[in-house]
Structure formats: structure tokens, C-alpha cells
Amino acid sequence: MDTDLRGKGVLVTGGAGGIGSAVVRAFAEEGAKVAVHYHRSEDKARALAAELGGAAVRADLTSEADVDAMVPAAVKELGRLDVLVANAGVWPPPDEGVWQMSLERWRRTLAENLDSVFLSCRAFLRHVEKTGTGNIIIIASTAGLFGEAGHSDYAAAKGALASGFLKSLKNEITRIAPLGRVNTVCPGWTAVDRHKDKLENPAFINRVTRTMPLRKVGRPEDVARVVVTLASDRISGHVTGEVVTVAGGMEGRVLNEV
Template sequence: MDLGLENTHVLVTGASGGIGLETVKLYLSLGANVTAHYNSNSEPIQTLKVSFPALQCAQADLSSESAVKSMFDALSETPFGPVVVIVVNHGIWASQDVPIVDMTIEQWNHTMSANLTSSFLVCREFLRHLRAATESVKDRAAVVLIGSTSGKYGEANHADYAISKSAMMYGLTTTLKSEIVKIAPRGRVNCIAPGWVPTPMVQEALNDPAVSGPILAATPLKKFATPLDIANQIAVLSSSMISGHVTGQVVFVEGGCVGDHTLVI
């Protein structure tokens, strides 16, 4: 199926691995021009870049206001032209279990900055550049944020992560969908909320049967999603041709799994 994304400039944040890297590969296969963002590890992107001239890299600490502004300013000057679609995929998840009663303010602030404030900065800068874009760009403008099932159900011992995702899903997404149309009347904002996906960030946790067992037992499809499962939904939501009347939605990709199963571990 043609998603109408050929030659569309797509920015994917947190593209060094897992869902981000798989999303980059999918967009490239669909003919898009892709900017793959990274903070510290560019090796997987550089390896991919050898085979794909329609791929470029961008380094930035997205929790820095000046770094986000500089990144978008630089991207607007590249041959790919202005960014049309952004996939806000970056984020951190602390592998150590820390209940709220023991959580430090340093951990809380670090997670909020890395996951939520950075997403606000990326979306804000995208909108600011969108103001000066052509009508053709504005008509196809789309934001896809990556939330989490923990943003709906919570996650015991990982409140900082769950709350950062909840704010993204139910505050940022739903507000942005009402504001983007003031700049781009056809602009859309949606969110994908994956369940557990075996990525480098959480693979160690999922290797523990005490973690993976209860999750799979409560998942009707009896399997974890792959990064490509998530990437496919991202691409569909970003397509104005296929999803042009879909905005403000949180789409769960979790195999039917419901609830915070860390509670029963």
C-alpha cells in the first residue's frame, strides 16, 4: 500500500536502536528522506547510512533548549528541506526498581527532563518552523509521539517513567492536536503506546521469567511486539494519505495486554 511518504522529510528522534532504528529503516523503504537523531551513539545509523543516501544524522541533547533549536535550524538548510513528519521516540527507562517512597528528586528530574521536557522542546521547535513552511508542507505535517502502556496503567517501581509517558499521551498529544491546526490546518498529532517490546533498553528485564511470565500470561496474543510492529503503526499514523482524518488519538500496540503486571511480580 502506498502511504504517500515518498520524498517526505521525516525526523526520528532516539534512532540509534530498538524502535527508533526500525522506524528509520521502514521510512527509508517507503521512499522517505530521513533524519535519524541520536545523542551519544551514532554507529548503527552510520552503518545504515552507507546503503541509504536518503538518510542523514543529527546529534543533539534534546533536553537542551538551545540544542533542539540548533538542530531544527540546521535541518531546514539541508537538501531534504523542512521537516514534515516528526516521530518523538527518544526516552529513558531506569532498569533499577525504585518505588516512589525511595525515589530521589535527582532521578525524578532526570527522567522528566529526558522524556517529557525534551519532547515538549522538539514539538515546540517543529511548530515554530512549521509557521514558515509552504502550504504543501503544512498539509502533510504530522507528529507521532511514542508513549507506553505504563502511561495508562502505571508501572510499579518506575513511576517516573510511567508519569512522563502519561503526560505525553494525555496532556501533550491532546493539546497539540488542537494547537497545530492554528498553524497547519491539516496538521495532525497522534501517539503510539507500545506494551513491552524487546529492545536494548528493557531486554535485560524481559530475560527474567519473573517479569516476562506474568506479562505474557496476561497477553491474549501470547507474544511481545517486535520493533517493526510498532514502526508499522507509526508509519500508518504519519501518512496523511491513509490517516488524514485521524488526530488526537492514542493507539495501543500491546497484544491485548491490560494492566500494570509489575504489581504481581
């Protein structure tokens, strides 16, 4: 099916990461022009952008000035900007209960996962206000739907992206872009590099898929195809304010005992 994304300008935050790079490639396959955002992964971002004929743009997404400069830079490089994929996020590895968690960690995690999306969306919407058109896809997590013990900070940030922030933004965008849309994708366990060691352990796979009827870990490409589908006005033009979970049917209860 033709997605009608050829020639469109797309900005993917965290575009050099596991899911991000798959999203960048999926848009490029549709003929879109893609700006690969990075903060520290400059070599990966520039190599990916060069390979696909896109552009690399740098920003610390917790810096207001950096983010406000990022969107104009993407527009300059691509010639236009139609879609924002707010994909960048940080999962803090230490498992800490709320009674153990410092206020510094809590604030840092919310800044990296919630403030960053607010700033990215705000900068993009200021561009949309001028063009009258645009779509946003926010990458959240199943942690925001079911919670994640030991990572309440991360779950709280992702939960906001899958509820109140999303529902408000899908109403606001139509004030400046009558056909503008905002949707959220919530991946579950996905085979990215940071999980490589864990995903080589069959016992770990069995444990994390106990709540899933499809007993397999997702791939970045699984998420990327959903993002492209939601970005396409031709395919998803009447879909907005929705949360699409890409997690093998994950539920908040055990479906498989072994």
C-alpha cells in the first residue's frame, strides 16, 4: 500500500538508537527525507544519515535552547518538516523502590523522558503553526500502561505520554493544523543492543513473555512499521489520540505459567 510519505520531511529523535534507527530506515524505505537526531551518538547518526541520504541534527533534549534550534535545523536540512517521531528516552538501569529513590534521579528521569518530549513537541508545533500541517508519533512504553516495579520514575513519565499529554495534544494540534494528528506507540520488550545479554538467556525470555500470548520478544522493525503506518495520512488519516501497544498482546496478568 502506498503510504504517500515520499518526499515528506521526518524528524526522529534518538534516531541512532535501536528502535530509532529502525524507524529512520522504515521512513527512508517509503521515500521520506529523514533527520536523525542525536545527542552523544554522533558517529552512528551521521553514518545512518549519509547512508540513507538524510541529515543528522544534534540536541540535548533537556535543553530548551537546543531543542528550539533543532527543528529549524531539520527544516533547513530537509527543506520541509511534516512528521515528528518523539522516540528518544532513557531507562535508568538501577532497580530502586520509591522509598530508595533520590529526588535527583526522579527529576532526571522525568527530564529525559517527559520534559524532552514536551520540548520536542513544542518546537515542532511552532513550525506546524506556520505550515498548517503535521503529525506527531510519541514513543512511550508498556511501563506506562502496566507500571514497572523499581522504575516508577520511568513508568510515570511514559504513562503521561500515553494518557494526559497525548489526549491534550491531539485536541490542541487541530487548532493550528485542522488535519493534524498525534498518536502514541507503546513497545514492550524489544530486541535492542542494551538487552542483548538478557535476551540470550532462555529463562529470561520465558519470564518476560509470561504475560504475552505471542511468546516472543519484538524487533525494532515491528515498532517502526507501526510508526510509519500512524504517520501516513493515507493509511491512518482518521486515527488520532490513540495508544498502539506493540508487545505481543501483553497484559497486566500472567497468561503462561511456564
